[in-house]
Amino acid sequence: MNTGEIKKFSKLYERERKKIDVRLINSVKTRKPKSLYEPALYLVSSKGKRIRPLLVLLTTKAVGGKFKNSYNAAVAMELLHNFTLVHDDIMDNADKRRGRLTLHKKYDTNTAILVGDSLLSVAYEYILKDSNGNAKNIITSFTNGLVEVCEGQSLDTDFEKRYDVTIDEYLLMIKKKTASMIKICCEIGSTLGGGTKQEVKAITDYGLNLGIAFQIQDDLLDISAEESNLGKRIGGDLLEGKKTYLFIKALEKSTGEDRKSLQKVIINKGIRVNQINKFRKLYDELGVIEDAKTAINLYTGRALQSLYIIKKEEDRKILIWFADNLVKRKK
């Protein structure tokens, strides 16, 4: 990819991201009651990467459709994503998100539960706007994504109490909790663009594998990013005792005292802030930072392989660029 292309793709991304931001705000701004839609507006006004809506648009175009075929679906996917964030933040008792107070901290838990529900209802409203003859397929895909997200969140919670989570179980969990949503963005985008069965299948696979790579990258960033970039505390997953790709790999590979100290993280449901550097060093020694990078490359590679089906070179290249950017992101 040459500099000119990269510049062009970045510009398109910025332009479309801004359009999505406006549409997101409009999706709740003028609705009543204010008690419901004002907190919703607070939420959707926060600056996100808008990865999911962009994927909807790009995959619509990849099969010969136009962006305008799927703007509402793109908004729907970001609303669905925001619904999961609000409820997850309550469950995790998180204080901050995207550098701002989480909704249940800014308002209260009851408001956050209801705003989450409401965002989901508006998400269905928006996905319906772009669905016509294909409504059953589109809504089925969207609903499957929702079912999986709930199941993934439940698996993730189950993992908290367990000492023997395997990488395969972890992969199943993130497929449901994270990758399913990236997947359905691609499935819905390519369906709305009028893709053939084969095209939709290949592009859906791109989404699934990209989603897996994305989550492992997320796990990696938690321990290796710069705090100023991340917008939240480094090592947050360790503080909470989360079963990340790195933690499970470390547990698998460690012996003796190292293993015991990792098991203690589970017993104590997390570590103290002053222990973060110790575990960062341990991760390094055990080579799990490298393992995570290898896994990210593996799944990104699989994702890119599916793009052979896209006819126009530029449409293919932008999805390669997009994947590349995602797995090289700093936050």
Next chain:
Amino acid sequence: MNTGEIKKFSKLYERERKKIDVRLINSVKTRKPKSLYEPALYLVSSKGKRIRPLLVLLTTKAVGGKFKNSYNAAVAMELLHNFTLVHDDIMDNADKRRGRLTLHKKYDTNTAILVGDSLLSVAYEYILKDSNGNAKNIITSFTNGLVEVCEGQSLDTDFEKRYDVTIDEYLLMIKKKTASMIKICCEIGSTLGGGTKQEVKAITDYGLNLGIAFQIQDDLLDISAEESNLGKRIGGDLLEGKKTYLFIKALEKSTGEDRKSLQKVIINKGIRVNQINKFRKLYDELGVIEDAKTAINLYTGRALQSLYIIKKEEDRKILIWFADNLVKRKK
């Protein structure tokens, strides 16, 4: 309606209620992870009246369709209803529901939030099963119901802090929070039964008005039912300082000391258990128990007027019987 007809309708209701119970249980029983679907099973196993699914079935038949056209939609409506119950119970911090511990008391709040979300996802899965050529219409109706339920819940919460809620505002709130769901049962049922535009409209109006009558009856039962019938404490709405039809009417009609004591309910966010009888007497003196009964009759009457459109006498009669039973219920 003669005794033979009533017996026949009761029998049909019992038979279909049992079928719905089985289908509800099957909708979650064998799914994984257990951590998600076991609490969901606890919830759907509790004995409900299954008003919403029955309305779906009866309105499908009313326009010439068959029950089998809408069993999945019927299950979907009960799942949607259960989703609202779980989240509402968290928000109200309710201990009991249908004579059993509420989900967040039996498990915990995080589980209850997620199980609610998950029930909603399964509800969409089920409504999709019965939707084909009409998927867009059906899902739009279902989604509108969901949007309104969230808005209604938000309005209800707003009312808590206010001293000047009018009966009109109350009616808007219950239209959204309660009646919209009864309405869409009828809209979806009659659409799935293949009703004409006029038939669907009339039967939807039946649902809306019946839903309003149903909620006012609910308000009335809270203060006038027998505790052993109700399955929860009498006067619960007063204890929580809820703005019911009776409370708002009482505030409107009262003067002097009576008015002050009602305003104090708002200030104190409810009353003490030993004050329930005092307020029950006040309601009686102010005539708001009679007012509620009048309003119930008014909206039930409006509901029944819409049934003229149903061609077969028996199909019409069973919906009259159903409405009659609802507004004469003891719990």
